[in-house]
Amino acid sequence: MRIVVDLNRCQGYAQCVYLAHEVFRLNGQEALTYEPNPDDERRLQVERAAAACPVQAIALDRVDGTERGEAS
Numbered sequence: 001m002r003i004v005v006d007l008n009r010c011q012g013y014a015q016c017v018y019l020a021h022e023v024f025r026l027n028g029q030e031a032l033t034y035e036p037n038p039d040d041e042r043r044l045q046v047e048r049a050a051a052a053c054p055v056q057a058i059a060l061d062r063v064d065g066t067e068r069g070e071a072s
Ligand code: SF4
Pocket: 005, 009, 010, 011, 012, 013, 014, 015, 016, 017, 024, 032, 052, 053, 054, 055, 056, 057, 058
């Protein structure tokens, strides 16, 4: 799966870090970094994190890989 965080929106509330710490990290107080292509096993965590973000800064790709075509 793919995720994109709108870092202009992100206010560093860290809800996503709390819910999916393998995917989202806060460096210092405000600099969010994240894994843009997390394993599908993390989907539930990431969906929870996206739902919990107070400013809805996390966008999920719901296409389940079809975007990548048949690439091996
Ligand atoms: S929950 Fe939203 S606002 Fe908070 S750190 Fe994550 S992306 Fe940023």
